[in-house]
Every structure is written in structure tokens, then in C-alpha cells.
Amino acid sequence: MLVLMRAVFCVNNIWNIREHLFFSCSYFQEVWSGLAQGLLPSLFSDQWQGIMAILADKNLATLKLYLIRYSFQVALHSIWRERNNRRHGFQPVLAGQLTSIIDGQIRNQCLIMDSKRIRHYESAL
Numbered sequence: 001m002l003v004l005m006r007a008v009f010c011v012n013n014i015w016n017i018r019e020h021l022f023f024s025c026s027y028f029q030e031v032w033s034g035l036a037q038g039l040l041p042s043l044f045s046d047q048w049q050g051i052m053a054i055l056a057d058k059n060l061a062t063l064k065l066y067l068i069r070y071s072f073q074v075a076l077h078s079i080w081r082e083r084n085n086r087r088h089g090f091q092p093v094l095a096g097q098l099t100s101i102i103d104g105q106i107r108n109q110c111l112i113m114d115s116k117r118i119r120h121y122e123s124a125l
Helices: 018-023 025-038 048-055 063-087 094-114
Strands: none
Touching: 018 094, 025 063, 025 094, 063 094
């Protein structure tokens, strides 16, 4: 059974579907552009097909590909968690604040990888 729910980030009458919540929603676009535009200045996309093409691109440098994939993973998880928190009455987190939180998580992961001397990821920071 398909249950449609209204999007919690937008005031417009939009349904809570993948394409909207993670790609068309202005909240997602602000978070994703804050994370990815610095990594992908010429390849940046906030559209589903474009992001999937970037995530599957084997021609990108190993480190850049890892950082983009990890950023995307953390962004999706964080936005989904923020969506659930809002639906359950928690205080909303602004997109800029969430971007800073995610950036901190990514930096922490890079520090862990650097401390373990994982090959190819030494220059992540």
C-alpha cells in the first residue's frame, strides 16, 4: 500500500517522494550545494540523474570519488533524520546548520582515515 505524505521542508503542496525530498526540495539543494559544489565545481548537479552519474564515475580521482560518495550518504541520512525529527515535533535545524554538522562528520571521518594511515586518503583534509 502506497502512503503519500506532505513534505515537511516545503510550504508548497508537494508530496513526500524521493525526487522531491532529496533532489527538488530547496532544503536539500541548499545542503547538497554547500557540501558538493566545492568538491565538484565543474560537475556539480542537484538532479537525480546527474548525481547518480557522478557517484558512478570511475574517472574521478579515488579521493574525490570517496568524498563525494561519503558526502552524499551522510547528506541523505541527515536529511531523512531531520525530516523524521520535524514530523515528530522536534525543533527544526536550518539547512546551513545541517550543512555544518555534516561537514564536521565528513572531516571527522577524514581524520580517522588519516590517523589509520589508509592509503590514497592521506590528503583528504
